[in-house]
Amino acid sequence: MIEAAMIWNEPNNKSHWDPAIDPDWSIFADTVRRAGAAIRTANPAVARVLGGMSPIDPSWIQRLDGHGCLGAVDVIAVHGFPLDWNLWSIHEWPAKIAEIEAVTDKPIWVTEVGVGSFGAEEVQVFGVRKTAELLLGRVPQVFWYSLFDLPMEWGATTRHREAEGSSYYRHFHMGLIRADGTPKPSLDEYAKVAGEMGLMQWFHHEDPRLDDAVTWMKRLGTRKLRTGLSWADSFRPNATDWFDRQMDALAEFDVTLTFCFTPEHLGLEPHHTSPARDPQQFADFCGWAIDRYAPRVPAQVAAAE
Structure with a gap:
């Protein structure tokens, strides 16, 4: 079942939202307001x-609060990768959560946290x-990012790709399972907390990995x-058929469903x-x-109302 809907992914990261086009965040705030209203109209029980x-x-x-859009959401989400991309220690996680708690009374979810095996698989276990x-x-x-390594030949969705140096190549080593389907040592560590950590x-x-992902998640x-x-x-072409297959395969899990990525012809x-160009189309x-x-x-x- 879908228990939550996320409006965009890492919007304050240049790889996912262009601040040069929206320097004061007013367009994004309008996008959040419209999307939040549309989600609530469709089903108020979805966070x-x-x-x-x-x-x-x-x-x-x-x-964003100054733009008046936080009333359109129920949860504030954060992402963190302190051993790969962030300039802070993994031990600072509680302090990072507290920083956001200090400016909002909404619940804080960590919807993406990960440690890659780029340098050593033992680091990921830790x-x-x-x-x-x-x-x-x-x-x-x-939510731990992620189950599978991203295959190198697929490329990573970033703005500058290989020009980012090692930061780009780390994207391909974040999974608990290698691109060839073999498990890393960290999978056993995750299995200990799989019932608590999504x-x-x-x-x-x-994606050809969908059925394997379902099998692994059930096993874990x-x-x-x-x-x-x-x-x-x-x-x-056939996008709705694929969406239907994906969501049917994931129906027995509690899903937080993220909506993002602007079609080139509508940006x-x-x-x-x-x-x-028209945020209502995204909504x-x-x-x-x-x-x-x-x-x-x-x-x-x-119950939600």
């Missing part, structure tokens, strides 16, 4: 999550163990999954990071997806 910020930045939350120790019980929801796994259009005892539906992908600039996509995959159940809706 609305403000796309996981990365970096963790309380001033960004205050700026990362799973320490992350569980620091975050489980500290926040209501934690997984974050993107599925590409017609994972109950919660964060994934996404790409607005841009919705314009591919202010022809790029997935661009704000849409309509969110409302359509919730109505299709998490339709109202009267008893649930009454």
Whole structure:
């Protein structure tokens, strides 16, 4: 079942939203307001999550609050990768959560946290163990990124790709399972907390790993999954057939469903990071997806209201 809908992914990261086009964040705030309203209209029982910020930045939350859009969400999400991309220690996780708690009274979820095996697989084992120790019980929801390594030949969705140096190549080593399907040592460590810590796994259009992911999550005892539906992908041929197959396969998990990525022909600039020319079109996509995959159940809706 879909328990939550996330509005965008890492919007304050240049790889996912272009601040040059939206320097004061007013377009993004309008996008959040519209999408939040559409999700609530489709099903008030689905929690609305403000796309996981990365970096963790309380001033960004205050700026959005100044635009009056936080009333359109129920949860604030953060992402952190202290051993790979962030310039802070993994031991600072509680302090990072506290920074956001200081500027909002909404629940804080960690919807993406990971430690890669780029340098050594033993580092990832430590990362799973320490992350569980620091975050489980500290926040209501934690999602480990990710189940599978991203295959190198698929490329990573970043703005500058290989020009980012080792930061780019780390994207291909974040999984608990290698791209060839063999488990890393960290998988055993994650299995110890799989009932409490969810997984974050993107599925590409017609992703051949979908069925294997379901098999692995059942074997591990994972109950919660964060994934996404790409607005841009919705314009591919047979997109709805793929979305239907993906959501049917994941139906028995508690899913946080992320909506993001602007279709090139609908952006202010022809790029997935661009704000849409008409933010209501993104909101309509969110409302359509919730109505299709998490339709109202009267008893649930009454409880949410």
